[in-house]
Amino acid sequence: MNAAWLLLGLLIIGAIGNRIRRGGRLQGFGLPSGSESLLLGLLLGPLGLGLVHTSDLQSFSPVVLSAVGWLAFIVGTRLAEPSSDQNLLRHEASLVSALLGVILSAVCLAAVSVASYFTLAWVEPLAKPTRWLLGCALGLVLAGSAQQLVDWARQRRGAAGSVTDSLQSVSMGGDAFALLAMAPLLAFNWAGHVSIRRALLATLGPLVLGAVLGMVGRLLLGIERREAERWALLLGSLLFIVGLTQRMGASIVTAAFAAGWVLGRGNSTNVREMRTLIAPAESSVLLPVLVIAGATADLREAGKLLPVAAAAVLARLVAHSLFGSLVIAIVGGRIRGVFGAGLALASSGEVAVIVAMAFALVHPGRFGQLVLVTSIAAALVGEIVAPGRLRRLLQNSNEAPVESRSSQPPPEPSPESLT
Amino acid sequence: MTSRKPSHLSGLGLFAQALALLLCIGVTALAAHRYPSASTRLNAIVAVGYLLYAGTLAANILEPLKLPHLTAYILVGVLGGPDCLALMDNRTLDVLNPISSLAISLIALAGGLELEFSELRHGIKGLIWANLANTIAVTLITAAGFFFLSRYLPFTHMMSVGTLVAVALIWGVLSASRSPSATLAILAQTRARGTLSRWTLQFVMSSDIVIVIAMTLVLAVARPYLVEGSEFSFTRLNVMAHELLGSVALGVTLGLLLAVYLRLGGKQFLLVLLILGFVATDLLSYIQFDSLLAFLVAGATVRNFSRNTREFRAAVFNTSGVVFVVFFGVAGAHLNLHLLRQVWGVTLAFFVIRLTASALAMRFANHRAGEPEIVKRWSWAPLVSQAGLTLALANSLAREFPVLGESLKSLIIATVAMNEFVGPILFKFALDKTGEARPRLRSWTEESDAPATTNS
Numbered sequence: 001m002n003a004a005w006l007l008l009g010l011l012i013i014g015a016i017g018n019r020i021r022r023g024g025r026l027q028g029f030g031l032p033s034g035s036e037s038l039l040l041g042l043l044l045g046p047l048g049l050g051l052v053h054t055s056d057l058q059s060f061s062p063v064v065l066s067a068v069g070w071l072a073f074i075v076g077t078r079l080a081e082p083s084s085d086q087n088l089l090r091h092e093a094s095l096v097s098a099l100l101g102v103i104l105s106a107v108c109l110a111a112v113s114v115a116s117y118f119t120l121a122w123v124e125p126l127a128k129p130t131r132w133l134l135g136c137a138l139g140l141v142l143a144g145s146a147q148q149l150v151d152w153a154r155q156r157r158g159a160a161g162s163v164t165d166s167l168q169s170v171s172m173g174g175d176a177f178a179l180l181a182m183a184p185l186l187a188f189n190w191a192g193h194v195s196i197r198r199a200l201l202a203t204l205g206p207l208v209l210g211a212v213l214g215m216v217g218r219l220l221l222g223i224e225r226r227e228a229e230r231w232a233l234l235l236g237s238l239l240f241i242v243g244l245t246q247r248m249g250a251s252i253v254t255a256a257f258a259a260g261w262v263l264g265r266g267n268s269t270n271v272r273e274m275r276t277l278i279a280p281a282e283s284s285v286l287l288p289v290l291v292i293a294g295a296t297a298d299l300r301e302a303g304k305l306l307p308v309a310a311a312a313v314l315a316r317l318v319a320h321s322l323f324g325s326l327v328i329a330i331v332g333g334r335i336r337g338v339f340g341a342g343l344a345l346a347s348s349g350e351v352a353v354i355v356a357m358a359f360a361l362v363h364p365g366r367f368g369q370l371v372l373v374t375s376i377a378a379a380l381v382g383e384i385v386a387p388g389r390l391r392r393l394l395q396n397s398n399e400a401p402v403e404s405r406s407s408q409p410p411p412e413p414s415p416e417s418l419t
Numbered sequence: 420m421t422s423r424k425p426s427h428l429s430g431l432g433l434f435a436q437a438l439a440l441l442l443c444i445g446v447t448a449l450a451a452h453r454y455p456s457a458s459t460r461l462n463a464i465v466a467v468g469y470l471l472y473a474g475t476l477a478a479n480i481l482e483p484l485k486l487p488h489l490t491a492y493i494l495v496g497v498l499g500g501p502d503c504l505a506l507m508d509n510r511t512l513d514v515l516n517p518i519s520s521l522a523i524s525l526i527a528l529a530g531g532l533e534l535e536f537s538e539l540r541h542g543i544k545g546l547i548w549a550n551l552a553n554t555i556a557v558t559l560i561t562a563a564g565f566f567f568l569s570r571y572l573p574f575t576h577m578m579s580v581g582t583l584v585a586v587a588l589i590w591g592v593l594s595a596s597r598s599p600s601a602t603l604a605i606l607a608q609t610r611a612r613g614t615l616s617r618w619t620l621q622f623v624m625s626s627d628i629v630i631v632i633a634m635t636l637v638l639a640v641a642r643p644y645l646v647e648g649s650e651f652s653f654t655r656l657n658v659m660a661h662e663l664l665g666s667v668a669l670g671v672t673l674g675l676l677l678a679v680y681l682r683l684g685g686k687q688f689l690l691v692l693l694i695l696g697f698v699a700t701d702l703l704s705y706i707q708f709d710s711l712l713a714f715l716v717a718g719a720t721v722r723n724f725s726r727n728t729r730e731f732r733a734a735v736f737n738t739s740g741v742v743f744v745v746f747f748g749v750a751g752a753h754l755n756l757h758l759l760r761q762v763w764g765v766t767l768a769f770f771v772i773r774l775t776a777s778a779l780a781m782r783f784a785n786h787r788a789g790e791p792e793i794v795k796r797w798s799w800a801p802l803v804s805q806a807g808l809t810l811a812l813a814n815s816l817a818r819e820f821p822v823l824g825e826s827l828k829s830l831i832i833a834t835v836a837m838n839e840f841v842g843p844i845l846f847k848f849a850l851d852k853t854g855e856a857r858p859r860l861r862s863w864t865e866e867s868d869a870p871a872t873t874n875s
Contacts, residue, residue: 008698011690062460062514216439220476223432228740229475235741236472243465244446247454 006056009044010288013037035383037287038353038376041294052295064292065252065361067285068354069242072179072253074282075351076260077275079172097166100327101145101173104345108174108319109139109181115315119308129192134367136185138312141356141375144178145320146349146382147171153390153400161399166331167345167390175351176257182355183207183254186362206250210258213237217263222270230277246362253358286350293353296360297376301369309374313381320346328393344393347386348378433480440476443469447499447506463514466507469499470748471741478744487847489604489747493839496751507752515749520710521696522746525739526603527711528695530624531674531718532732533606533617542621545788549622549798550629552784553595553777558633560776562591564769571765574826585641586823589816592637593809593831594773596630597623598842599711601804604743605846607736613855618794619801619846624715627808628663631709634812635659638819645820662709670713673699674720681725688734711808750806754836758829766833770841773834777802793853800849804842805835 044052057064116135120126126134150168153159187202188194217237224230238256245255264271299306324342356375360368394400447469456462473495478488499506539546565587569575575583602623606616635655642649673695680691695714703710722728759766778799785795813831820827850856 005698008694011693011698062464065461066464216442219435220439223429223435224475224479228737229479231737232471232475232741232744236468236470236475239464239468240443240446240472241468243461243468244450244454246461247450247456247465249454 006052006060010291013040013287013291016287031383035349035380037290038294038379041291042297042376043294044291045295046298046300057292057296060292061361064289064357065246066239066242067289068358068361069238069252069256070285071282071289071350071354072256072358073238073260073263074278075175075179076257076262077264077278078260079176080261080264081275094165094169097169097331098173098176100330101170101175102177104145104170104320104323104327105143105174105177107323108316109136109143111315111319112139112142112312115311116308119311120305123304123307127191129188130190133185133188133190133192134308134370137359137367137371138308138374140178140181140185141352141359141371142312142316142348142378143181144174144348144351144355145171145345146347146352146379146386147175148349149347149382149386149390152387153394157391157394157400159394159400161394161397163328163332163397164394164399167328170327170331170345178351178355179253179257180207182251182358186249186251190367201248202250205248206245206252206255207258209244210241210255210260211262213241214259214262217259218271221263221274222268227277230274234274234278249362251358253355289357290350290353293357293372294376296357297373298369299373301366302373303366305366305370306373309370309377312374313378316348316378317343317346317381317385332397340389341393343385344390345386347382347390348375349382352378428479428482433483436476436479440473440480443473443476444498444504444506447473448504451504451506459508459510459514462507462511466499466511466515467518467745469506470495470745473499474744474748485847485851487605487843488608489601489743489843490840492744492747493751493754496748497754497756499748500752500754500756502754502756512749512752515745517697518742518745519749520700520704521693522600522739522742523711524696524700524714525692525735525742526600527714528692528718529603529607529732529735529739530599530620531670531715531720532722532728532735533620534624534715534719534722536719536723538617539621542618545618545785545790545794546621546625548784548788549781550626552780553622553626553802554592554629554633556780556783557595557773557776558588558591558637560591560779561594561769561773562587564772564776565590568765568768572826572830574823579644582644585644586827588637589634589641589827592630592634593812594769594776594834595626595633596805596809596812597626597802598804598806598808598839599623599627600746600806601839601843602801602846603739604747605801605843605850607739607743609847609850609856611850611855612857613853614791614793615797615801615853616850616855618790618798622798623801627715628712630808630812632659632663645823662707663712665706666703666708666710666712667716669703669708670716671720673713674717675724677717677721677731678725681721681728681731686730688731689738692734692738750839754839755829755832756836759833759836762830762833766830766837769834770837773838774799774803797849797853801846802842803838803845805838809835 041052042048046053113132113135116138117131120131120134147168150159150164150171154164183206184199184203187199214237217233220233221230224233237259241255241259242252245252264275302309320342321340322342324345325340326342328341328344352375356372360372362368363371391400395402447465450465470492474492477491477495481491481494482488498504500512501508562584566583569578569583569587575586578586602619605611606620639652639655642652677691685691695717700710703713721731725731781798781802782795785798790798809831813828813835816823817825817828847856
């Protein structure tokens with residue numbers, strides 16, 4: 001497929017994403033984790049019809065890197081938004097939920113890393129440090145829970161209440177963990193070696209760069225009132241962050257997330273206007289990135305490492321069934337059947353795929369492909385397992401209407417829940 | 420009523436922006452030298468980030484000096500370019516070509532959207548006179564200048580008189596070319612409305628087509644003197660006519676499709692612009708049609724066959740605001756400063772000859788056409804800028820006449836560098852003086868609330 005046609009397709013998908021986000025008949029349309037976009041990518045890519053070639057995708061790599069950074073940046077602004085249900089530090093309850101999300105993610109990371117380590121030892125004689133590193137990369141990618149699932153429950157099922165809010169905070173805590181923990185991971189080379197200088201640079205570099213440019217951005221947006229110039233400054237800052245961290249061999253998503261967090265803090269007019277400016281651009285970028293992720297995935301390249309992907313996804317499900325249920329019980333959800341409830345948090349989507357894409361772009365080859373394929377597999381499995389569990393959990397907690405088979409539309413969600 | 424300075428122009432605001440600009444340049448320089456990357460694609464990300472960030476800040480910082488934003492973008496490009504701080508190399512700049520395609524399509528579309536057939540009909544006499552004077556008088560005067568200054572140009576020393584006249588004529592046509600991109604960028608920044616801005620837009624856009632035709636004619640005449648064994652031929656004229664007519668036909672079709680889209684209430688303007696800028700431009704180049712002309716015609720068709728184009732024009736304006744920063748930054752980075760230093764004397768002479776020729780020719784044409792006094796007085800100012808079209812013609816000359824073309828191209832690049840710096844400043848000065856420039860609003864959608872000043 002010619003790159004121009006691929007671009008045309010991606011632009012149209014972006015426009016559809018924009019419609020889904022902004023409302024109208026398409027609002028909330030689609031699967032909770034955006035798996036239809038991943039499947040579309042798989043269909044177009046080398047695994048499916050082969051319409052999109054690797055060379056076409058390579059020519060898009062700067063755009064994809066920038067898009068991945070943009071999404072991490074938006075997640076950062078969203079987590080910092082004071083009026084948002086998703087703000088990690090909004091009040092004590094959401095802080096506790098967010099911390100629970102971080103712990104759940106850490107448990108998932110540990111479970112997936114250990115499972116991957118031993119499966120790798122079984123399928124291929126790799127050095128121990130390489131196995132640990134690859135295991136940790138898989139664990140990080142699968143650490144978060146898709147917060148879009150909670151958005152979907154709000155928009156499509158009319159869910160609202162304290163448990164819904166808490167689950168959102170849990171998911172966002174997990175997302176923040178995955179995006180931040182990517183930085184130290186990139187300090188190591190595959191032999192497991194790391195110098196102190198390299199460790200400091202890879203871990204603190206993205207955070208400092210993101211925070212400094214975020215602060216400067218805040219200052220400049222306070223000065224600059226014109227729309228086009230604001231866009232130029234925002235895009236310029238972001239591309240700057242993405243390009244520089246990539247050159248340093250550090251984590252793009254961590255730096256962009258940090259910049260978004262710093263820029264999105266507070267509730268001043270400038271910050272509110274900035275949020276309004278960038279809000280429509282999230283799903284316009286997200287869906288094309290998911291399609292590209294699907295099209296980039298190549299099972300053949302991951303080769304005989306594929307059992308590792310299966311083991312990682314399985315380990316994640318087990319961790320969620322056990323520890324996720326505990327988390328849900330703590331945040332007040334009414335659980336019927338201990339082991340199944342935690343799977344309500346097993347959805348995986350936006351953050352998992354962007355972290356995986358960032359990793360695959362830094363480490364092209366079979367390790368990068370394994371991480372990408374695993375993230376897609378987790379998203380698809382989560383799509384099957386999680387929505388039903390979440391719906392039942394929220395119904396049991398009286399926060400979502402009990403399903404009737406009539407074609408009645410769901411109750412109108414409150415404006416806050418759509419942010 | 421007290422007028423308060425916008426916050427980006429207050430003393431503190433300017434100081435903060437200057438610090439941010441220094442930080443941006445410092446960090447980019449540090450990264451370029453400490454973490455060099457062999458990947459041109461990755462370097463392109465930093466390059467676009469640098470151009471957007473530094474360009475926007477520099478434009479604000481230079482605003483109190485009444486310098487156009489475009490000049491700031493070019494300066495930032497020159498500073499980061501291979502001849503100065505080397506923050507971007509030539510291979511990285513080549514990766515940014517698609518952004519230039521997007522910019523050119525937006526420029527042409529925006530230009531077309533400002534062309535109303537009723538106004539064109541009203542000013543057709545003036546346009547014909549101006550184009551005749553520009554194409555004939557400016558070409559001949561600057562060609563004569565080239566002929567007499569050729570003793571200072573080593574690459575012409577071995578030429579026969581016939582060949583020298585042929586090269587001088589080519590130079591003359593190149594000198595008569597103007598810059599639609601710079602014109603549009605200045606008009607967009609100043610939001611100028613009035614007789615001079617309308618005349619400039621109509622003339623610069625129409626001269627773009629006339630110059631392409633004139634260059635084809637001159638090359639048909641000059642080729643036998645430049646290429647041994649070649650004969651006078653109208654074949655190229657045939658091809659050119661095919662390209663021109665095809666571009667117009669496609670432009671009308673594209674414009675009608677856009678008009679239908681607007682009529683149906685379509686609002687995905689950014690998507691439409693991106694599709695036009697990347698996909699349609701790619702298709703047009705594949706079938707070898709002139710995208711600038713096609714988009715110009717498309718814009719004019721939309722303007723004249725669609726009732727409500729305000730929102731669409733606002734989208735074009737907002738998008739081009741961001742794209743222009745990168746486009747002119749890249750143009751600045753491409754400028755060959757070493758060459759300009761070597762040949763600055765003769766370049767300055769050519770600059771003066773072209774400026775004088777343009778001023779005289781326009782004075783004569785506008786007098787004959789009975790244009791308003793404001794046009795007679797200031798019409799020279801918008802005609803100094805040169806950029807994309809001239810460089811595109813220089814590139815095609817270098818391809819067609821490899822021996823002569825490279826030397827001529829270097830001279831053209833040096834002259835364009837000077838015109839590109841000085842031209843926008845003069846045009847903005849003229850718009851400020853005539854009172855056609857208007858204060859900038861936060862966004863174009865606020866336009867309806869602002870009083871329009873016209874002096875027509």
